[in-house]
Amino acid sequence: xxxxxxxxxxxxxxxxxxxIKELIENSNSTSVILIDKTGxxxxxxxxxxxxxxxxxxxxxxxxxxxxxxxxxxxxxxxFSTLYHQGVDESMYLARxxxxxxxxxxxxxxxxxxxxxxxxxxxxxxxxxVLNRLFNKLEYENEDLKxxxxxxxxxxxxxxxSLFKD
Numbered sequence: 628x629x630x631x632x633x634x635x636x637x638x639x640x641x642x643x644x645x646x647i648k649e650l651i652e653n654s655n656s657t658s659v660i661l662i663d664k665t666g667x668x669x670x671x672x673x674x675x676x677x678x679x680x681x682x683x684x685x686x687x688x689x690x691x692x693x694x695x696x697x698x699x700x701x702x703x704x705x706f707s708t709l710y711h712q713g714v715d716e717s718m719y720l721a722r723x724x725x726x727x728x729x730x731x732x733x734x735x736x737x738x739x740x741x742x743x744x745x746x747x748x749x750x751x752x753x754x755x756v757l758n759r760l761f762n763k764l765e766y767e768n769e770d771l772k773x774x775x776x777x778x779x780x781x782x783x784x785x786x787x788s789l790f791k792d
Contacts, residue, residue, distance in 0.1 A: 639759070
C-alpha cells in the first residue's frame, strides 16, 4: 500500500518521532528523515539540511526504487538497505514496514557499524508503530468504502429517476 494522502494520528506522530530522535542520539547521526515510497516527507529530526528536503525525499524514493529493480535483475527480491559513502558525508537508507524509507545522514563523528546497529533497532520499533497506523488507516478506508458504495448506489438511483421518461 503506497498512500499519497497520509493521515497520522497524534499518538503515532509522537511514537514515530520518539523512535527517530532516539536513533539520531544513539547513532551520533546528523539527520534522520522518514519518507514514503512516493517521496512524501513523513518526519525529520536533527540538523536541518542545507538542501531542499522535498527534492531530497523524492530522490531517495527514486534511488530506493531503482535499486529494487537492480536487485530483481540479479535475482534478489529487493535490497532492504542502501549505503552511500562520501568523503565527509554519508547516508544509510533502510526499508520500514514495506512502504516507508528511513534515511540517516551522518558524517565522520560516527561509524557505519554504529549506524547500522541503531537503524536495525529503530526499524523494528518503527515497524510496530507504522503497521499499527496502517491497520487504523485500512479500517478507516473500509468504513469509507462501505459508505461510498451505498452512497453511490443511492445516487445512481436518484439520477436514473430524474431522467426517466
